[in-house]
Amino acid sequence: MSQKEQSIPENDEEWQQRLSREQYRILRKKGTERPFENQYVDHKETGVYHCAACGHPLFRSEDKFDSGTGWPSYTRPIEQDAVHFEEDHSLAMVRTEVLCSQCHSHLGHVFEDGPEPTGQRFCMNSTSLDFKKSDSSDS
Secondary structure, three states, X not given: OXXXXXXXXXXXXXXXXXXXXXXXXXXXXXXXXXXXXOOOOOOOOOEXXXXXXXXXXXXEHHHEEOOOOOOOEEXXXXXHHHEEEEEEOHHHOXXXXXXXXXXXXXXXXXXXXXXXXXXXXXXXXXXXXXXXXXXXXXX
């Protein structure tokens, strides 16, 4: 995926063609990857995490923290409207699902047990993210 946002597929078949099998399972079918076995859990580079499905910017590296949960976690999205939320009643509990506001792909969940300044923990699937390293040409 390029750093620019991609066109949004119009149907499930187009999503299956665009995404890997694992990306499709997580982003489009609301799956979850295994904790501690994912690409960005210990990632420390400076840059921006984008939606792996459409390229929409989601989180800044400076808002990432080690939650100890095994998934990359952030205190807040890059912009308030970068993500949207839906109530999730799966797994016999109520959670708040986090979706990309651009393509509505599943990213992870948000919890109210994070550090300051927000007190929130955006617990994301690495497979849902595409990291773009910052360089001197970024604004």
